[in-house]
Amino acid sequence: MRLHEYEGAAIFEKFGIPVPRRGVVRTVEGALRIADEIGFPVVLKSQVLVGGRGLAGGIKTAESSDELEKSADDLLNMEIKGLPVKELMISERVKIAKELYMGITIDGYSGKPVAVVSTEGGVLIEETAKHSPEKIASVKIDPKLGFYPYQAQKLLRQLGLAPKPLTACSDILVRLYKVFEKYEAIIVEINPLVILENGGLMAVDAVLEIDDSALFRLKKSLSLPTDNRLGNSLENKGKEIGVTYVDLDGDIGLISSGAGLGMASMDIIGNKLNPANFLETGGGITADLLYKCMELILMKDLKAIFINIYGGINPIHEGAKGIVKYIKDHHLTLPIVAKALGNHQEETWEILRSGGVHVVTQAATETAVDKLIDLLK
Amino acid sequence: MRLHEYEGAAIFEKFGIPVPRRGVVRTVEGALRIADEIGFPVVLKSQVLVGGRGLAGGIKTAESSDELEKSADDLLNMEIKGLPVKELMISERVKIAKELYMGITIDGYSGKPVAVVSTEGGVLIEETAKHSPEKIASVKIDPKLGFYPYQAQKLLRQLGLAPKPLTACSDILVRLYKVFEKYEAIIVEINPLVILENGGLMAVDAVLEIDDSALFRLKKSLSLPTDNRLGNSLENKGKEIGVTYVDLDGDIGLISSGAGLGMASMDIIGNKLNPANFLETGGGITADLLYKCMELILMKDLKAIFINIYGGINPIHEGAKGIVKYIKDHHLTLPIVAKALGNHQEETWEILRSGGVHVVTQAATETAVDKLIDLLK
Amino acid sequence: MSILLNDDTRVIVQGITGKIGSVQTKWMLEYGTKIVGGVTPGKGGQTVEGLPVFNYVDDAVKETGANASVFFVPAIFVLDAFLETVDAGIDLIVIVPEHIPVHDAMKMRDYAKDKGTLALGPTTPGILSPGKGKMGIMPASLFAPGRVGVISRSGTLSYEFAGILSEKNIGQSTVVGMGADPVVLCNLPEILEMFENDADTDAVIIVGEVGGEQEEKAADFIAHNMKKPIASYIAGRFSPQGKKMGHAGAIVRGSAGTYDGKIEAFKKAGVTVLESPVHVNAWAEKHHLR
């Protein structure tokens, strides 16, 4: 679960990381009130959960009430990558001497947290990583021991910072690690971490993405809404029923069990057909779950449905029952191709066929895709 | 710093350990109000920071308002081991099926936390340890890894508890470890942990002693007063000026640098003289500190003063200056013997002699004690 | 011989009394796996499929001589049960459940490495050695005995590959699910090494996917340590970008994690790259695999 910038900033502040004075508003009037409190100039930042909002025009500055009124109105009527801007963070505009970067994420291969710092903060940090790797330093962390100032300093020394900002940065990085640990983050990031003209430091952005699987034990300390945080309402609905749903532009509904099989299906479909979505059930297929999956993908206009499932955890004929029930309940007539293998597969095929589904009994997904293309001719 | 039972219970409760309904009062009226809220019968517990208050009559029960009124009045006019009872905790009286014990402390030799459990909770737990060691089980904890339910269960299995209370106990013990860790405790203890008649568990006492050296970083999360928590006002004063002061019954003032040297001085004085106190300066003797030490020990009526100090961290003549300044400021005439060795010792002796102090220049404390006895003849 | 599972493997099922645990136990037994008991806290003394259930893993080990365990434990209890299992001296642990918190997975991985315990998952379908046994949820009907090793990051894609091979009568020595999570308890090169050293495996198929750097590290390992023919398939070439790990992830990994980066690494290491799972047949034919 990715937090909004203002939610992340509040947590950073609680952990002693300096953040700008700020307020969150949903109206132009609100924006004016906050700006009056903190004083001009201010920055207006759209609170949407996608990257690259700066480049998309979602961040503006205002020197005066007039300017603020106009900018706030513009932003609140804007969409960024399909997401309407509903909230703005109004924050003080600080005097920037230099922009740094710091972040902590998980290095999957070693299974350890990794801290990353750079003297080149800002929107182009990934470019820096590619073209000036010497401006980036990173270190793996032993989570059993934690992360101490001396380790943070050792990392930051590689960047050639002066002693004073170095010590202040290491203090912030250690606090950032505490946020990472406490909130079971997948990533925490300050980009940019600003060295102010007066020599102080300030975290001018706050990225905090929490491991969804850990939410069960974090809800109490978070006290934030955890539902409906994805930009797309269908994707939120997917999360609700416990599947991964990614919305796409095409007209073929796609249900798969397992992300790998889903991706392989997409690869094999390639450019021959256009999927309307990517729905991955995860383990534990049941009649009820597949019924809901059908419901979900059919919230869009589909030309056909492609089902590619294996039964591992549960016998697969249970899932088949859900599909067929949905077909019968809704008198569905559009072409459906299903490749379904695993425990109880013969029974499964029989059930699917009883609902008019075109069943493929070979393992290769190609065969099923070919069948679908045939049907759509 | 040892917390009052009610302070400990509030922390235990925050960490999910079941504790009785309760309230803290300073008056009989307050006691009646709380008892009305939680319902009779209730238990009245004196909140004093000494052990053995139960055996000293500091805990009573009341079935009715009349009984409560009388008992509360008795307790609030009582002293336990010299400490006046100022606060009472009024708590629900629970129906006890069995009393267990659990505690976590630090095993100094291995440098690890150690969890201790017993099926024989109650006031006589130390006797149980001596005479029925098989009813006690303990395990060392690796603080890097933490303490998990399976480890708590493995420990508790040694006591032969039934599965249900075992699981519930292990849950409480794991929570108790979190308290221990979070509050940098020297000891946390639930004695007794009660198995109720209805099968539930309840922590009927709460012991929590925090490492004084860690208070600097705990003050924020504790939000409790940290001063004046010792029973004796002189001992509190000692803590204020940064020395260890233990009040005794005699008439010889004793100042030593280092607990070991202080204890050795007491041993050598033995039964020949009666110390009025035990004041141990710790490292870092300064003129100001020794001036304050003189002030502190002279809050009692003394017949003589015995000073036994070595200069390690600081040159010792600084301390001598403080002693002599106090003598001169207060025209002190009672006999003072000082053994003072270490850096700048010759200078020190000169200064002390200028204040009329009898200086001993040999290392053996015996010589100085003999000198003092001589003077008092 | 096969890898991981052999005649001396004595398996306990943790979470055996649950709905999934009990059904899967039945299926593992039907497949010939030597299951010797199960563990569910508080259910000690019961039996499932005729097997004794214990409250604690150490009891199960003591009573049954178990040396391997497969987990059907609810995600929120997995960390505690895992540490208990490692401490009980079990040599091989298969963590089937999904949605294990990744900070727990880091602790589990670290603990297992420290104690020298081999563990697979989380979110793995497990291990299956055709005709010998299986630990996990792989549907037996798709597998056939033979001499090709399969190692897959994706559960269902391991079934797809086994199914495609079996239809052409190309059998498998062992099929291993690594686990689909960002942090897994055993990395790809460790499994590859076992296949390289296994006398009953002639060739290996790696089923990877975009994200992470298992494939890149494996390519490096293969270039220096492996002689057997290897084919690989990477899922996700045309997939919508999955979970974005933010800048820090991208910076740490550089080009690692992308489809092109993985393909390039494999090609450099001399690994045959399959554009689609079904192409595995041509590769198998070329190498005369059976």
Add this chain to the structure above:
Amino acid sequence: MSILLNDDTRVIVQGITGKIGSVQTKWMLEYGTKIVGGVTPGKGGQTVEGLPVFNYVDDAVKETGANASVFFVPAIFVLDAFLETVDAGIDLIVIVPEHIPVHDAMKMRDYAKDKGTLALGPTTPGILSPGKGKMGIMPASLFAPGRVGVISRSGTLSYEFAGILSEKNIGQSTVVGMGADPVVLCNLPEILEMFENDADTDAVIIVGEVGGEQEEKAADFIAHNMKKPIASYIAGRFSPQGKKMGHAGAIVRGSAGTYDGKIEAFKKAGVTVLESPVHVNAWAEKHHLR
């Protein structure tokens, strides 16, 4: 030879720019200790007593070849500085400061053990080898070179014993302060073993005190491993009860920690028990120590 300190010991002083650190550096130098530099974060580039000051321990090690460090670092920074020092490869660390949180001390002890670093303290006066050098705050005037080893839990009592011995011209090989805290970084038997193996030490004095179980464990070690004559003094026979560790502490330790328990353990192990420090003279005479 002496123990711990020898001709190859190259010492840095951490917290060298502080008031205490700089004075003690002067005194250690005056005593002939090979001090090669100091560390104070943010003060790199300065000099103290002509010695270079560094910001970081690894820089100091690189530039000076230091292999030992003595701490005059404020208590709240000690844990961080200690881990840094262990990581920098220093072999011997002496932690003079008092009031180190005991939960920090547990972490320090664990880390040092893991990495094989020898450390003394916290709350130790340090180590002094008469005529050779000292790391810490022991006042030099009280010590004389000779062949008696002294190991003490109490700082000032180590001075008392050295003073009493020196007045009678009985010198010391090395005087070691273990540290007075409940958790110390090096336990008594480890130091005793060094003295037993030291060709320049003929006999050892243990200065203990009530509380904890260092003496009991030492007695056990002595009974099985030591041949040199040993005398011991335990402070606290008539002392007011100190900090009470509560039931749990008492239960864990049983009779350990009491004066009588310690005395009994030492007597059983053949250790001479001194009722008062000054009695050490008679013992030394009996064993012809010098």
